[in-house]
Amino acid sequence: MKDLLRLKTSLTEEIEAVLNDQIRKEAHSSALYLAMASWCDRNGFDNSADHFYKQSDEERQHMLKIFKYVLDLGGTAVSPTILDVKFEFNSFREVFEEALEQEVLITQSINNIVDKCHKAKDYMTVEFMNWFLNEQKEEEYVARRALELFDVIGEEGTGRWEIDHQIPKIKYE
């Protein structure tokens, strides 16, 4: 009997499922950042709004990267449905706290995938996910840096205006 399973795809059903789950999470990140951009825009933080528009685009690119990987390996990539995207925040600071929280969640999720891949001996996907681990290093750095500005600059007086102007200057090098 031919090994039809392997002929069609090198992804196991389980790995395909966790990758589709990650596709959904990246799409959710993208939607969440868009909501954050909306909040910042509405409240007069134009630079932060731009920052989150860019983040939102990046997350969509992450989603597509996994999407195409699944298809390239003969699997089925599922276009995700995104529900319950938070769009109200209590403060400028809370937006950035949530952004960092979201990045931490994504890092954990990617760690879990790599863990599952090792168990399934799917080293091809481990190699693929390495790019995401590196990306998370940068993403967490930027999110943490942004939040630190609130302590360094302080929110009193024109503090928030100043923070908004420092946000675009954060770079990971």
Place this chain on the structure above:
Amino acid sequence: MILKEKRNTILEEVFRTEAGCVYQSDVENCFYVDFGGRAIKFSILCFFRLKTLVDKVNLPDMAACPERSSDIEIISPCACEHCYVLTLAEIAALKELLAGAKVMLELNSILKERLCRLVK
């Protein structure tokens, strides 16, 4: 069973239960699911799509729901021309059949890897 008649493709039995049987065709690279009085041909992708859909059905929820329409579930994988209209018991049986088939396919995969590919 439906598939007793002669076909021009040789079918190998993957897994059988009381309720049905899954066959593989090495010539056509596809599966035949003989279940509920019909044998339906599935491509590899459609076969796993079918399994995903069947696994998604939550049997306890279905049993607990008082509406008449929840007695049956319609499953049409991959826009195939075929669809299944199944009762709760039938879904349980199909779940078992497909899960068993998947284990056998994985076993076949492992055997191929260990016995054939690795020694080449």
